[in-house]
Amino acid sequence: MAAAPPGGAVPADLATAAFSRQQNLVDFDDELVRRQRCFVVGSGGVGSCIGMTLARMGVAHVTFVDMDTVATSNLNRQLLFTPDQVGMNKVDACKQSLERSHAFRTSAAALHCNAVTRWADIVAEAQEQHMTAIFNGCDHGGFFDIALQALARALDSPCLYTAASTYAYTYQVDSYGTAAGEPCLLCTNPPAHSISIDDFAAASGAGRASEDAAGAITAEEALAVLKRVYQSEHELLPGMVRRSIAAASDGAATLPRTRGAVLRFRSALTGEILAELTPARVLAHTSLAFIPADPKPDTSSVGSWAVVCCMGSMFAVNCWVQRLAGQDVPPMTIANINAQRGSVWREQMGWDSFKFHPEPSDGCTLCGFKAPGMPAEEVAAMAGAGGAAAGG
Ligand SMILES: [Zn+2]
Numbered sequence: 001m002a003a004a005p006p007g008g009a010v011p012a013d014l015a016t017a018a019f020s021r022q023q024n025l026v027d028f029d030d031e032l033v034r035r036q037r038c039f040v041v042g043s044g045g046v047g048s049c050i051g052m053t054l055a056r057m058g059v060a061h062v063t064f065v066d067m068d069t070v071a072t073s074n075l076n077r078q079l080l081f082t083p084d085q086v087g088m089n090k091v092d093a094c095k096q097s098l099e100r101s102h103a104f105r106t107s108a109a110a111l112h113c114n115a116v117t118r119w120a121d122i123v124a125e126a127q128e129q130h131m132t133a134i135f136n137g138c139d140h141g142g143f144f145d146i147a148l149q150a151l152a153r154a155l156d157s158p159c160l161y162t163a164a165s166t167y168a169y170t171y172q173v174d175s176y177g178t179a180a181g182e183p184c185l186l187c188t189n190p191p192a193h194s195i196s197i198d199d200f201a202a203a204s205g206a207g208r209a210s211e212d213a214a215g216a217i218t219a220e221e222a223l224a225v226l227k228r229v230y231q232s233e234h235e236l237l238p239g240m241v242r243r244s245i246a247a248a249s250d251g252a253a254t255l256p257r258t259r260g261a262v263l264r265f266r267s268a269l270t271g272e273i274l275a276e277l278t279p280a281r282v283l284a285h286t287s288l289a290f291i292p293a294d295p296k297p298d299t300s301s302v303g304s305w306a307v308v309c310c311m312g313s314m315f316a317v318n319c320w321v322q323r324l325a326g327q328d329v330p331p332m333t334i335a336n337i338n339a340q341r342g343s344v345w346r347e348q349m350g351w352d353s354f355k356f357h358p359e360p361s362d363g364c365t366l367c368g369f370k371a372p373g374m375p376a377e378e379v380a381a382m383a384g385a386g387g388a389a390a391g392g
Contacts, residue, residue, distance in 0.1 A: 042137030141294030142191025171312030
């Protein structure tokens with residue numbers, strides 16, 4: 001669908017005159033930017049700010065996705081929302097605010113849904129709108145991030161992937177392209193299955209997992225744990241559990257209750273899930289309720305505010321537009337903006353970008369990248385530094 005001028009109250013020359021200053025920028029292709037069709041998945045602190053910025057840059061189209069409604073406690077940082085929109089679906093409020101105040105040559109659409117359980121709607125929107133960019137502002141977890149990256153790679157035309165997340169005084173931005181031979185999020189930062197080992201041990205009725213634990217967990221018991229943790233009855237789960245138990249116990253139908261066996265089961269289950277999140281398979285799922293969520297930090301006690309949300313969002317849009325222009329953008333950036341307290345990443349205010357060495361691989365299931373492993377001299381250098389180096 002071609003981009004339609006929003007509203008109707010916008011003066012005809014605004015669509016060109018409003019963008020004259022960015023047309024003067026070096027390394028900025030305004031004609032390229034105005035052709036971009038952007039999928040903003042998650043429309044809260046990060047997504048609403050990203051969508052607003054994309055409209056101010058004059059992209060062709062923005063579709064907002066979210067399942068939540070606007071709450072009063074959102075108003076300190078989710079910049080598109082106004083007090084009269086409290087109680088509205090976030091996506092409808094984003095669209096309304098964009099058209100009212102921020103869109104001069106950008107069309108907007110709203111998709112109110114749970115992106116995990118209504119994945120078919122996400123796929124359909126990405127295909128029908130011919131998305132060229134996916135912005136991930138969802139905090140569902142690492143497996144959902146992989147699914148969106150696979151979607152970006154599965155679409156007919158090139159689609160860049162950018163993600164942003166914020167936490168108190170820290171923001172993280174991930175930026176990936178889809179070019180052949182370019183490693184993806186799965187190569188460089190694979191998700192770990194977060195399900196608790198002790199959950200499985202307890203499923204067989206006794207205590208914590210240990211190396212000498214007796215007894216075994218049946219497939220039904222393991223499936224019950226997954227259904228409870230995932231809050232899902234997804235049809236793929238029983239087969240995934242059965243095959244993962246077999247892989248972890250030399251083909252047996254039950255899983256020994258030892259720590260080692262449970263770790264092997266969890267690793268096999270991760271492989272089962274990732275096998276469903278390849279570009280070849282990801283378009284076919286109607287629901288992604290076979291993936292786990294990451295444990296959620298308690299944002300109501302940790303706190304969140306306008307500056308970290310805006311800085312993370314702006315940094316994400318900047319990474320995207322520079323990658324769009326062909327620049328060599330780092331795949332991951334983590335920033336701390338608190339000069340006093342620092343963070344685990346830096347002792348003082350500042351930011352670091354990371355280039356990864358992918359794990360040695362015969363071919364990533366998502367992007368096909370073949371990783372030879374880290375050069376021997378770099379392994380030696382890291383060992384000499386006590387193995388503390390985080391990246392390039
Ligand atoms: Zn990959």
